[in-house]
Amino acid sequence: xxxxxxxxxxxxxxxxxxxxxxxxxxxxxxxxxxxxxxxxxxxxxxxxxxxxxxxxxxxxxxxxxxxxxxxxxxxxxxxxxxxxxxxxxxxxxxxxxxxxxxxxxxxxxxxxxxxxxxxxxxxxxxxxxxxxxxxxxxxxxxxxx
Amino acid sequence: xxxxxxxxxxxxxxxxxxxxxxxxxxxxxxxxxxxxxxxxxxxxxxxxxxxxxxxxxxxxxxxxxxxxxxxxxxxxxxxxxxxxxxxxxxxxxxxxxxxxxxxxxxxxxxxxxxxxxxxxxxxxxxxxxxxxxxxxxxxxxxxxxxxxxxxxxxxxxxx
Numbered sequence: 001x002x003x004x005x006x007x008x009x010x011x012x013x014x015x016x017x018x019x020x021x022x023x024x025x026x027x028x029x030x031x032x033x034x035x036x037x038x039x040x041x042x043x044x045x046x047x048x049x050x051x052x053x054x055x056x057x058x059x060x061x062x063x064x065x066x067x068x069x070x071x072x073x074x075x076x077x078x079x080x081x082x083x084x085x086x087x088x089x090x091x092x093x094x095x096x097x098x099x100x101x102x103x104x105x106x107x108x109x110x111x112x113x114x115x116x117x118x119x120x121x122x123x124x125x126x127x128x129x130x131x132x133x134x135x136x137x138x139x140x141x142x143x144x145x
Numbered sequence: 146x147x148x149x150x151x152x153x154x155x156x157x158x159x160x161x162x163x164x165x166x167x168x169x170x171x172x173x174x175x176x177x178x179x180x181x182x183x184x185x186x187x188x189x190x191x192x193x194x195x196x197x198x199x200x201x202x203x204x205x206x207x208x209x210x211x212x213x214x215x216x217x218x219x220x221x222x223x224x225x226x227x228x229x230x231x232x233x234x235x236x237x238x239x240x241x242x243x244x245x246x247x248x249x250x251x252x253x254x255x256x257x258x259x260x261x262x263x264x265x266x267x268x269x270x271x272x273x274x275x276x277x278x279x280x281x282x283x284x285x286x287x288x289x290x291x292x293x294x295x296x297x298x299x300x301x302x303x304x
Binding site for chain 2: 005006007008009020021024025026027044047053056070073077078079080081082083084085087089090091092093094095096097098099100101102110112115116117118119120121122124
Protein backbone atom coordinates (compact mmCIF):
# COMPACT_ATOMS: atom_id res chain seq x y z
CA UNK A 1 0.00 0.00 0.00
CA UNK A 2 2.98 2.27 0.64
CA UNK A 3 2.04 5.93 1.07
CA UNK A 4 -1.47 5.49 -0.31
CA UNK A 5 -4.19 6.74 2.07
CA UNK A 6 -6.25 4.26 4.06
CA UNK A 7 -9.57 3.94 2.24
CA UNK A 8 -12.93 3.95 4.01
CA UNK A 9 -15.54 1.41 3.01
CA UNK A 10 -18.86 3.10 2.30
CA UNK A 11 -20.67 -0.07 1.21
CA UNK A 12 -19.86 -3.75 0.91
CA UNK A 13 -22.42 -6.22 -0.43
CA UNK A 14 -22.62 -9.84 -1.53
CA UNK A 15 -24.70 -10.68 -4.59
CA UNK A 16 -25.00 -13.13 -7.48
CA UNK A 17 -23.40 -10.87 -10.07
CA UNK A 18 -22.15 -7.33 -10.61
CA UNK A 19 -22.73 -5.94 -14.09
CA UNK A 20 -20.96 -2.80 -15.29
CA UNK A 21 -22.84 -0.86 -17.93
CA UNK A 22 -20.81 -0.09 -20.99
CA UNK A 23 -20.48 3.66 -21.51
CA UNK A 24 -21.42 4.92 -18.06
CA UNK A 25 -19.62 2.22 -16.00
CA UNK A 26 -22.59 2.22 -13.62
CA UNK A 27 -22.85 -1.00 -11.63
CA UNK A 28 -25.93 -3.15 -11.30
CA UNK A 29 -25.99 -5.57 -8.39
CA UNK A 30 -28.02 -8.64 -9.30
CA UNK A 31 -29.47 -10.82 -6.53
CA UNK A 32 -28.16 -9.26 -3.32
CA UNK A 33 -28.25 -11.91 -0.59
CA UNK A 34 -26.90 -12.82 2.83
CA UNK A 35 -28.28 -16.34 3.29
CA UNK A 36 -27.98 -19.28 0.92
CA UNK A 37 -29.27 -22.84 1.17
CA UNK A 38 -27.63 -26.07 0.06
CA UNK A 39 -28.84 -29.65 0.30
CA UNK A 40 -25.41 -30.92 1.29
CA UNK A 41 -22.09 -29.73 2.66
CA UNK A 42 -19.33 -29.15 1.77
CA UNK A 43 -20.68 -27.22 -1.17
CA UNK A 44 -19.58 -24.63 -3.66
CA UNK A 45 -21.40 -21.52 -4.79
CA UNK A 46 -21.10 -21.49 -8.56
CA UNK A 47 -21.47 -17.72 -8.79
CA UNK A 48 -20.93 -15.07 -6.14
CA UNK A 49 -19.86 -11.45 -6.32
CA UNK A 50 -18.56 -8.83 -3.95
CA UNK A 51 -19.19 -5.12 -4.47
CA UNK A 52 -17.22 -2.57 -2.44
CA UNK A 53 -17.55 1.20 -2.58
CA UNK A 54 -14.52 3.05 -1.22
CA UNK A 55 -13.83 6.63 -0.20
CA UNK A 56 -10.37 8.21 0.13
CA UNK A 57 -8.64 5.64 -2.09
CA UNK A 58 -5.84 6.89 -4.31
CA UNK A 59 -2.74 5.09 -5.55
CA UNK A 60 -1.63 1.49 -5.62
CA UNK A 61 -3.17 -1.07 -3.28
CA UNK A 62 -2.93 -4.75 -2.60
CA UNK A 63 -6.39 -5.64 -1.32
CA UNK A 64 -7.05 -8.95 0.37
CA UNK A 65 -10.50 -10.49 0.49
CA UNK A 66 -10.69 -13.27 3.05
CA UNK A 67 -13.53 -15.74 3.40
CA UNK A 68 -13.58 -16.79 7.06
CA UNK A 69 -15.70 -19.45 8.75
CA UNK A 70 -16.89 -17.74 11.93
CA UNK A 71 -17.49 -20.90 13.96
CA UNK A 72 -13.73 -21.25 14.56
CA UNK A 73 -12.52 -18.18 12.61
CA UNK A 74 -10.67 -20.41 10.18
CA UNK A 75 -9.71 -19.22 6.74
CA UNK A 76 -11.57 -20.79 3.82
CA UNK A 77 -10.06 -18.80 0.96
CA UNK A 78 -8.09 -15.64 0.37
CA UNK A 79 -8.14 -13.57 -2.79
CA UNK A 80 -5.44 -10.98 -3.46
CA UNK A 81 -6.28 -8.01 -5.65
CA UNK A 82 -3.71 -5.55 -6.99
CA UNK A 83 -5.39 -2.30 -7.94
CA UNK A 84 -4.34 1.18 -8.97
CA UNK A 85 -6.85 3.92 -8.15
CA UNK A 86 -6.18 6.91 -10.37
CA UNK A 87 -9.26 9.02 -9.73
CA UNK A 88 -9.40 10.51 -6.24
CA UNK A 89 -12.19 12.94 -7.04
CA UNK A 90 -14.85 10.24 -6.92
CA UNK A 91 -15.66 7.20 -4.85
CA UNK A 92 -14.00 4.04 -6.10
CA UNK A 93 -15.76 0.77 -6.71
CA UNK A 94 -14.30 -2.71 -6.50
CA UNK A 95 -16.39 -5.33 -8.27
CA UNK A 96 -15.36 -8.96 -8.04
CA UNK A 97 -17.23 -11.76 -9.79
CA UNK A 98 -16.19 -15.20 -8.56
CA UNK A 99 -17.15 -18.83 -9.02
CA UNK A 100 -16.71 -22.16 -7.22
CA UNK A 101 -16.23 -20.62 -3.80
CA UNK A 102 -16.20 -23.47 -1.25
CA UNK A 103 -18.29 -23.55 1.94
CA UNK A 104 -17.22 -26.51 4.12
CA UNK A 105 -20.24 -26.64 6.46
CA UNK A 106 -23.43 -24.79 7.39
CA UNK A 107 -23.00 -21.72 9.56
CA UNK A 108 -21.94 -18.10 9.48
CA UNK A 109 -19.20 -16.88 7.20
CA UNK A 110 -17.59 -13.53 6.65
CA UNK A 111 -15.83 -11.75 3.81
CA UNK A 112 -13.14 -9.55 5.35
CA UNK A 113 -11.48 -6.82 3.29
CA UNK A 114 -7.92 -5.67 3.96
CA UNK A 115 -5.87 -2.98 2.22
CA UNK A 116 -2.39 -4.44 2.55
CA UNK A 117 -2.36 -5.57 6.19
CA UNK A 118 -4.91 -2.99 7.31
CA UNK A 119 -8.36 -4.31 8.20
CA UNK A 120 -11.09 -2.25 6.53
CA UNK A 121 -14.48 -3.91 6.65
CA UNK A 122 -16.46 -7.14 6.61
CA UNK A 123 -19.76 -8.51 5.41
CA UNK A 124 -21.41 -11.54 6.96
CA UNK A 125 -23.38 -14.29 5.26
CA UNK A 126 -24.96 -17.56 6.35
CA UNK A 127 -24.94 -21.02 4.82
CA UNK A 128 -28.03 -23.05 5.70
CA UNK A 129 -28.64 -26.77 5.33
CA UNK A 130 -31.79 -27.16 3.24
CA UNK A 131 -34.12 -30.06 3.96
CA UNK A 132 -35.16 -32.42 1.20
CA UNK A 133 -38.89 -32.43 0.58
CA UNK A 134 -40.86 -35.48 1.69
CA UNK A 135 -40.02 -38.41 -0.53
CA UNK A 136 -36.41 -37.35 -0.74
CA UNK A 137 -36.38 -35.99 -4.24
CA UNK A 138 -35.06 -32.53 -5.05
CA UNK A 139 -36.85 -32.30 -8.36
CA UNK A 140 -40.49 -33.26 -8.95
CA UNK A 141 -40.91 -36.61 -10.67
CA UNK A 142 -42.25 -36.45 -14.25
CA UNK A 143 -45.95 -37.14 -14.44
CA UNK A 144 -46.93 -40.05 -16.69
CA UNK A 145 -50.33 -39.91 -18.34
CA UNK B 146 -16.20 -32.13 -3.11
CA UNK B 147 -15.19 -28.61 -2.13
CA UNK B 148 -11.51 -29.34 -2.20
CA UNK B 149 -11.65 -30.76 -5.69
CA UNK B 150 -12.08 -27.44 -7.46
CA UNK B 151 -10.39 -24.17 -6.61
CA UNK B 152 -12.32 -20.92 -6.56
CA UNK B 153 -12.09 -18.84 -9.70
CA UNK B 154 -12.45 -15.13 -10.30
CA UNK B 155 -14.38 -14.54 -13.49
CA UNK B 156 -13.96 -10.78 -13.50
CA UNK B 157 -12.52 -8.08 -11.28
CA UNK B 158 -12.31 -4.37 -11.75
CA UNK B 159 -11.75 -1.20 -9.82
CA UNK B 160 -13.07 2.05 -11.17
CA UNK B 161 -14.49 5.41 -10.28
CA UNK B 162 -18.18 5.41 -9.47
CA UNK B 163 -20.55 5.25 -12.41
CA UNK B 164 -21.57 8.62 -13.73
CA UNK B 165 -25.17 9.58 -14.23
CA UNK B 166 -24.28 12.26 -16.79
CA UNK B 167 -25.28 9.79 -19.42
CA UNK B 168 -23.46 9.60 -22.74
CA UNK B 169 -21.92 13.04 -22.88
CA UNK B 170 -19.52 11.89 -25.57
CA UNK B 171 -21.74 11.40 -28.59
CA UNK B 172 -19.03 9.56 -30.53
CA UNK B 173 -18.98 6.69 -28.04
CA UNK B 174 -22.39 6.82 -26.46
CA UNK B 175 -25.92 7.50 -27.53
CA UNK B 176 -26.74 9.97 -30.21
CA UNK B 177 -29.73 12.13 -30.82
CA UNK B 178 -31.93 11.03 -33.69
CA UNK B 179 -35.07 13.03 -34.49
CA UNK B 180 -35.47 14.00 -30.87
CA UNK B 181 -35.09 10.49 -29.47
CA UNK B 182 -32.06 9.13 -27.66
CA UNK B 183 -30.66 6.06 -29.39
CA UNK B 184 -28.58 3.79 -27.24
CA UNK B 185 -25.29 2.50 -28.62
CA UNK B 186 -25.25 -0.93 -30.18
CA UNK B 187 -24.90 -3.66 -27.58
CA UNK B 188 -22.04 -6.06 -28.12
CA UNK B 189 -22.92 -9.46 -26.74
CA UNK B 190 -20.14 -11.52 -28.23
CA UNK B 191 -17.04 -9.83 -26.87
CA UNK B 192 -16.82 -11.81 -23.63
CA UNK B 193 -15.61 -10.25 -20.40
CA UNK B 194 -13.82 -6.91 -20.69
CA UNK B 195 -10.14 -6.92 -19.89
CA UNK B 196 -9.64 -6.56 -16.14
CA UNK B 197 -7.69 -3.63 -14.76
CA UNK B 198 -6.71 -5.46 -11.60
CA UNK B 199 -4.58 -8.51 -10.92
CA UNK B 200 -6.15 -11.23 -8.83
CA UNK B 201 -4.61 -14.24 -7.12
CA UNK B 202 -6.27 -16.92 -5.02
CA UNK B 203 -4.43 -18.32 -2.01
CA UNK B 204 -5.47 -21.62 -0.51
CA UNK B 205 -5.85 -21.58 3.30
CA UNK B 206 -2.65 -23.59 3.81
CA UNK B 207 -0.62 -20.73 2.33
CA UNK B 208 -2.54 -17.81 3.81
CA UNK B 209 -1.94 -16.27 7.23
CA UNK B 210 -4.12 -16.86 10.27
CA UNK B 211 -7.31 -14.76 10.04
CA UNK B 212 -7.08 -14.08 13.78
CA UNK B 213 -3.49 -12.87 14.25
CA UNK B 214 -2.00 -11.68 17.56
CA UNK B 215 -1.41 -8.20 16.11
CA UNK B 216 -3.57 -6.33 13.63
CA UNK B 217 -3.56 -2.99 11.83
CA UNK B 218 -6.97 -1.36 11.92
CA UNK B 219 -8.36 1.14 9.43
CA UNK B 220 -12.14 0.56 9.44
CA UNK B 221 -13.44 3.33 11.67
CA UNK B 222 -16.81 3.51 9.88
CA UNK B 223 -17.48 7.17 10.57
CA UNK B 224 -18.54 9.43 7.70
CA UNK B 225 -16.99 12.44 9.48
CA UNK B 226 -13.61 10.88 10.25
CA UNK B 227 -10.70 9.57 8.23
CA UNK B 228 -7.98 7.20 9.43
CA UNK B 229 -4.58 8.78 8.71
CA UNK B 230 -2.43 5.94 9.99
CA UNK B 231 -3.44 2.37 10.66
CA UNK B 232 -4.09 1.81 14.37
CA UNK B 233 -1.88 -1.00 15.77
CA UNK B 234 -3.98 -3.42 17.83
CA UNK B 235 -3.19 -6.43 19.96
CA UNK B 236 -5.58 -9.35 19.68
CA UNK B 237 -6.23 -11.78 22.51
CA UNK B 238 -8.87 -14.15 23.83
CA UNK B 239 -10.29 -13.79 27.33
CA UNK B 240 -12.72 -16.46 28.43
CA UNK B 241 -14.86 -16.89 25.32
CA UNK B 242 -14.50 -13.35 23.96
CA UNK B 243 -12.01 -11.92 21.49
CA UNK B 244 -10.43 -8.72 22.84
CA UNK B 245 -8.61 -6.13 20.72
CA UNK B 246 -6.67 -3.43 22.53
CA UNK B 247 -4.79 -0.26 21.63
CA UNK B 248 -2.10 -0.11 24.35
CA UNK B 249 -0.99 3.44 23.48
CA UNK B 250 -4.21 4.91 24.87
CA UNK B 251 -5.46 1.87 26.76
CA UNK B 252 -8.68 1.45 24.79
CA UNK B 253 -10.14 -1.90 23.85
CA UNK B 254 -13.08 -3.65 22.22
CA UNK B 255 -14.47 -7.14 22.70
CA UNK B 256 -16.84 -9.49 20.95
CA UNK B 257 -17.70 -13.02 19.98
CA UNK B 258 -15.42 -12.90 16.94
CA UNK B 259 -12.52 -10.73 15.80
CA UNK B 260 -14.81 -8.65 13.60
CA UNK B 261 -17.30 -8.13 16.43
CA UNK B 262 -14.43 -7.00 18.69
CA UNK B 263 -13.25 -4.60 15.97
CA UNK B 264 -16.77 -3.19 15.61
CA UNK B 265 -16.89 -2.61 19.37
CA UNK B 266 -13.43 -1.00 19.33
CA UNK B 267 -14.41 1.21 16.40
CA UNK B 268 -17.52 2.39 18.25
CA UNK B 269 -15.46 3.20 21.36
CA UNK B 270 -12.81 5.16 19.46
CA UNK B 271 -15.41 7.13 17.48
CA UNK B 272 -17.20 8.17 20.65
CA UNK B 273 -13.93 9.04 22.38
CA UNK B 274 -12.73 11.14 19.45
CA UNK B 275 -15.97 13.10 19.15
CA UNK B 276 -16.06 13.63 22.93
CA UNK B 277 -12.46 14.81 23.25
CA UNK B 278 -12.66 17.09 20.22
CA UNK B 279 -15.99 18.67 21.19
CA UNK B 280 -15.86 22.44 21.64
CA UNK B 281 -17.09 22.47 25.23
CA UNK B 282 -14.66 19.87 26.59
CA UNK B 283 -11.76 20.88 28.86
CA UNK B 284 -9.78 17.64 29.26
CA UNK B 285 -7.20 17.08 31.96
CA UNK B 286 -3.56 16.24 31.33
CA UNK B 287 -4.17 12.53 30.82
CA UNK B 288 -7.03 13.02 28.35
CA UNK B 289 -5.03 15.71 26.57
CA UNK B 290 -2.41 13.07 25.87
CA UNK B 291 -5.10 10.68 24.61
CA UNK B 292 -6.49 13.44 22.39
CA UNK B 293 -3.03 14.12 20.97
CA UNK B 294 -2.51 10.42 20.14
CA UNK B 295 -5.96 10.18 18.55
CA UNK B 296 -5.15 13.22 16.42
CA UNK B 297 -2.04 11.49 15.09
CA UNK B 298 -4.14 8.61 13.75
CA UNK B 299 -7.51 10.16 12.94
CA UNK B 300 -8.60 13.45 11.40
CA UNK B 301 -11.91 15.01 10.38
CA UNK B 302 -12.89 14.24 6.80
CA UNK B 303 -12.57 17.28 4.58
CA UNK B 304 -14.52 16.10 1.53
